[in-house]
Amino acid sequence: MRKAVLAASGLAIVAACGGQTAEPPASPTTFSPPAPLLSVAAYAPPLMTPPRTAAHVYVARPALGLKDEPLLDAFAVDDETGRLVLFQQTPFNADMMVAHPSERFLFTDTCRDYKKCGVHAWKVAHDGVLEPAAVQGAAAYGNPVHIAASEHGVFLQMDDSSTGYAASVAAFGFDPSTGALTWAGEFAPHHGCHCTGLERLMGIAVDRSGRFFFEMTSKRIVTHRILADARLEKVTEAVITTDSNSGMVMHPRLSFVYAVGSRRDAGVGYLHTYRLDAASGRLDPSGSTELPGRFGSPPLALAVDPLGRALYVAAPSVAPAILTVPLLAGVPRRVDVTAFDDASVAGIAVDPLGRFLYASTVRGNDIDAWRIQSDGSLVALGELAVGGQGLAALASR
Numbered sequence: 001m002r003k004a005v006l007a008a009s010g011l012a013i014v015a016a017c018g019g020q021t022a023e024p025p026a027s028p029t030t031f032s033p034p035a036p037l038l039s040v041a042a043y044a045p046p047l048m049t050p051p052r053t054a055a056h057v058y059v060a061r062p063a064l065g066l067k068d069e070p071l072l073d074a075f076a077v078d079d080e081t082g083r084l085v086l087f088q089q090t091p092f093n094a095d096m097m098v099a100h101p102s103e104r105f106l107f108t109d110t111c112r113d114y115k116k117c118g119v120h121a122w123k124v125a126h127d128g129v130l131e132p133a134a135v136q137g138a139a140a141y142g143n144p145v146h147i148a149a150s151e152h153g154v155f156l157q158m159d160d161s162s163t164g165y166a167a168s169v170a171a172f173g174f175d176p177s178t179g180a181l182t183w184a185g186e187f188a189p190h191h192g193c194h195c196t197g198l199e200r201l202m203g204i205a206v207d208r209s210g211r212f213f214f215e216m217t218s219k220r221i222v223t224h225r226i227l228a229d230a231r232l233e234k235v236t237e238a239v240i241t242t243d244s245n246s247g248m249v250m251h252p253r254l255s256f257v258y259a260v261g262s263r264r265d266a267g268v269g270y271l272h273t274y275r276l277d278a279a280s281g282r283l284d285p286s287g288s289t290e291l292p293g294r295f296g297s298p299p300l301a302l303a304v305d306p307l308g309r310a311l312y313v314a315a316p317s318v319a320p321a322i323l324t325v326p327l328l329a330g331v332p333r334r335v336d337v338t339a340f341d342d343a344s345v346a347g348i349a350v351d352p353l354g355r356f357l358y359a360s361t362v363r364g365n366d367i368d369a370w371r372i373q374s375d376g377s378l379v380a381l382g383e384l385a386v387g388g389q390g391l392a393a394l395a396s397r
Helices: none
Strands: 055-061 071-077 084-091 097-099 105-113 116-124 130-137 143-149 153-160 165-175 180-187 201-206 212-217 220-226 232-239 244-250 256-263 268-276 283-291 301-304 310-315 321-328 336-339 345-350 356-361 366-372 378-386 391-395
Touching: 055 378, 071 378, 084 378, 097 143, 097 391, 105 130, 105 143, 116 143, 116 153, 116 165, 130 180, 143 201, 153 180, 153 201, 165 201, 201 244, 212 244, 232 283, 244 301, 256 283, 256 301, 268 310, 301 345, 310 345, 345 391, 356 378, 356 391
Parallel strands: none
Antiparallel strands: 055 071, 055 391, 071 084, 097 105, 105 116, 116 130, 143 153, 153 165, 165 180, 201 212, 212 220, 220 232, 244 256, 256 268, 268 283, 301 310, 310 321, 321 336, 345 356, 356 366, 366 378
16 A cells, blocks of 8 residues: 555654755756556446436445456445445556545546556546546656545656655646646655654545645645646745645635644644635634544545544544534534544545445455534444545535
C-alpha cells in the first residue's frame, strides 16, 4: 500500500545531511519536462445490469502480492439497507481515487513502475459504469501517496522514500468537457532531505470552490491559488500544532476546514478547525479538539457528512475506532467512539445522501459499513464486500 485517498503515513523518515543545513526554497518552482507515456485501461463490460440506486461506491484493489489480480470494483448501494452490489470489475492497478466535483469523472493513480506514474481519468456513466477516459504521466519521480482534484486540475503528492528526498506535487490540467488530461508541472515545495527539524509534506487537499490548494506539512498548512492551467501560486500559510498530520476536509456548506494529526512525542491526536477566508485563502485557527486514545501514528482517514452533521475519523489508537465528531454550525461539539476491530483502514467515505459510512480495510480485506442516524451517530451494518485501498462514494445521476 502506498496510501489511500484519505489515508496518510505516520512514518517519519530522517536522513543524515552530513552536518549541512538544508533549507526549503522561499517559493515553489514548477517545470514541465516531457512526461512518461502510460496506457489507457481497457473497458471492462459490467458483470450485470447495474441496479437502480441513488449512489455508487468504488474501491481500488491493487496487487499486493505476486498472485493478486488488481481490480477496480464498482458497487451499487442498496438504498434501504446500505448493502453493496458488485456490478463491474475492471482489471487495473491503483491505490487511491478521488471524484471530480461534478461526480461525472473519477481519478485514480497509475504506475507502470516507480518512475512511470501518473493519473488515470474514468468517465462515470449515468448507471455508475466506469469507462476509461484518459491517462497522463507525471514528469516527477516517486510513489503517489495522496490525490486531490478541482474542476480543472488533478494533483498527486509524490514521495521518494527510497532516497529520503522530500515530497513534491505533480499537477495535471483537466478538461471536464472532453475528459482530457495534460501535464502542468511539478510543484516542489520542500527540496532537500528529511533532516531533523525540516518540514515534510504530509497531505494535500482542495477547497470546496476549487480555487485553493492546501499543502499540509509537519509544521504548517500552506494555501495556494489554483491557476487556470492547474499550476499553483502560494498565497498564505497557517500554523499547525501537530507534527504528524494526515488529512483535511472542508465543511460541505460552511467555510470551515478540518485537519487531523498527532503529536509524535505525546501520542495524542487532534482535530484542528480553521475558518477559510474565501477571498484570500487565509486559514484562521478556530480551535483544536483532542481525540481519545493513544496515537502511535496519525489518524488514518477523515470524512465529512455531506449534510454537515458530523465528521468521521479512523483512529489507529491502541483500541482502533471510528470517531464521530458531531458538528453544531460547523463547530465540533464532542467526540464519540465506535469500537472497530481493524486498525488497517485505508479509506472511509460517506454516502452522498448522508445515509451510510463505509470503511475499506487492508488487513481484514473487507468493507465495513454503518448506518448514519439523524444526529450523525453510527449503527454497525457489518462487513459487506471485499475491501482494498482507495474508496469513493458518488451520487447517481
